[in-house]
Amino acid sequence: MPKSVLQLSKSGVINSNGGSNGDRRSPLAELVSEHLHTRGMRQVDFCRRTGFDQGLLSKILSSMVNTLNVETALKLAEGLGLPPSVVLEAIGKKDIDDMLRRFYRNSDRVT
Secondary structure, eight states: OOOOHHHHHHTTSSOTTSSOOTTOOOHHHHHHHHHHHHTTOOHHHHHHHHOOOHHHHHHHHTTSOOOOOHHHHHHHHHHHTOOHHHHHHHTTOHHHHHHHHHHHHHHHHHO
């Protein structure tokens, strides 16, 4: 099971402001790396299987990219087999997950 962002922060993987510090990795990099490692997958394997951009994945894993647009976050979550809320939390966009949930919950009632 992937570690939560709070667990990663407490373990020193990220600093208190959510950014990387020295050789520490971002919560997103840690999440993706842990997923690939536990499944014995290489970047290229993941990208071929999911259609995810390998250049972007490489930047995520090296903490060069710490945020994603919603579409990319959803595609990554789908490829990782995780709820979107986990990826959105890792990139500091939990509010987007909350907003999407409210929207879809309310749209079901409007019909």
